[in-house]
Amino acid sequence: MLPSSYYPIDLFDCEKMDWQVVGGAVEGARSLAADTPDRLPLGRGGLWKCEMSSVFLETPEEYSAWRAIRASLRNGVGRIVVPMLRRPWFAQPGPSAPVPHSDDSTFDDGSGYMGLAIAAELVAHAAHAATTIRAKVAGAEPFIGAEPFTIVHPNARERLYEVSGITEATPIDGGFVYSLEINPPLREAAVGGTVIDFDTPRCAMRLTDSNGMNYEEEIVSFPSVSFIEDLRALMGDDA
Structure with missing residues (x-):
């Protein structure tokens, strides 16, 4: 199974981030024949697509992280887990409450799981x-x-x-x-x-464009990048 990188959403600022389920043809600079909706088995629905515009790169840490992710994705062959940037429409944490086991039992002291906020x-x-x-x-x-x-x-x-x-x-x-x-x-x-x-919330994705993380060598750069949901694990094409 292909290993996954993780996109450091807290490290990179961008002008705009857009998430949507695309149900029509996926456009890009390279063929995504394995990921186009008309190839999806019945019931799979559309694909998640994430577009980030004008990602701000200035510090050595930012450039190094960007280059490391680009290398790990190997021109679109690699997989990356992309988290959503927290928005007001996310589920909102309320009063903390333990969740019991699936059979409604708790631990001996009456407590349940307290791992996630929700x-x-x-x-x-x-x-x-x-x-x-x-x-x-x-x-x-x-x-x-x-x-x-x-x-x-x-x-x-x-x-x-x-x-x-x-x-x-x-x-x-x-x-x-x-x-x-x-x-x-x-x-x-x-x-x-x-x-x-x-x-x-996050999703296993891949580059929409094999050159999607290229950037200009400047003091400050503003590359844009697009990711598409990676379906290889669902279609038996995952090495």
């Missing part, structure tokens, strides 16, 4: 390509829709989704059990108890 997990199995999931969420303000989240699948790895609708919200101690409509459809089946990460 603790969430699937409460039922969700099939591949599912567009609705049931999730237990604690430590968050009530959802209103559009909240992004990540599930780290065994094979598909880090996959980004967003809440496109809320069909049920049942209050529980410290949170809610939700029935959530999601977009895109689930990239891989997931069992009950699978962790859902609303704190650090």
Whole structure:
């Protein structure tokens, strides 16, 4: 399986960052035949695309990190995990509350898991390509829709989704059990108890353009870069 780099979102400032699910042809300087939506199996939906405009490079640390990431991506062959920059529409942390085990039991002292600021997990199995999931969420303000989240699948790895609708919200101690409509459809089946990460939404991606991280050798540079969701792990083309 291809190793992943991680894009240091806190190191690089940019003028604009845009995330969207693209459902039409993906345009770029090189062919993305393996990633174009018309090649996707039924139910996969569109692809996440992230475009960063005018990334600010000035310090030796910034230039070195940029060059290291560019080298690791090997002209688009490598994979990179790209996090979203936190926005107001993210799930908002609420009163801290422990999340019990999937069978509703807690540890001997009555406590539960306290790892993520927003603790969430699937409460039922969700099939591949599912567009609705049931999730237990604690430590968050009530959802209103559009909240992004990540599930780290065994094979598909880090996959980004967003809440496109809320069909049920049942209050529980410290949170809610939700029935959530999601977009895109689930990239891989997931069992009950699978962790859902609303704190650090991120996605396994690759360069849209093989030359996408080139820049001019100046005192200050402002390169732009575009990433597209990497589907090789989903299509059996992952070495």
